[in-house]
Amino acid sequence: xxxxxxxxxxxxxxxxxxxxxxxxxxxxxxxxxxxxxxxxxxxxxxxxxxxxxxxxxxxxxxxxxxxxxxxxxxxxxxxxxxxxxxxxxxxxxxxxxxx
Numbered sequence: 001x002x003x004x005x006x007x008x009x010x011x012x013x014x015x016x017x018x019x020x021x022x023x024x025x026x027x028x029x030x031x032x033x034x035x036x037x038x039x040x041x042x043x044x045x046x047x048x049x050x051x052x053x054x055x056x057x058x059x060x061x062x063x064x065x066x067x068x069x070x071x072x073x074x075x076x077x078x079x080x081x082x083x084x085x086x087x088x089x090x091x092x093x094x095x096x097x098x099x
Contacts, residue, residue: 033061033062033063033080033081034061034080034081035060035061035062035080035081035082035083035098035099036060036061036098037060037083037096037097037098039059039060040056040059040060040096041096043055043056043093043096044093044094044095044096045092045093046092046093047091047092047093048067048085048087048091048092048093049091052093053065053067053085056083056085056096057083060083060098062081062082062083062098063081063082064079064081064082064083065082065083065085066082066083066084066085067085067087068084068085068086068087068095069087070087070088070089078099079099080098080099082098082099083096083097083098084096084097084098084099
């Protein structure tokens with residue numbers, strides 16, 4: 001059986017994910033399944049982490065995240081709901097794309 005959260009309960013859960021501090025945040029895109037990585041290219045050079053992945057998912061609207069470690073082959077199939085993030089040996093993000 002699936003549990004259904006009320007809008008206020010969901011808002012409370014999401015509020016817990018907002019970072020503290022005065023940093024201006026980009027507006028989140030709803031997870032429509034249509035990835036748009038055009039607004040997150042400035043994240044190249046940032047450190048690859050679980051938190052960074054969640055932020056990128058939130059900002060792109062993608063529902064699936066694929067991390068690509070250095071020297072790793074990946075499938076070339078295109079998925080409109082997938083965000084692909086490549087990083088180097090120092091865990092620095094090198095490329096961010098949809099598909």
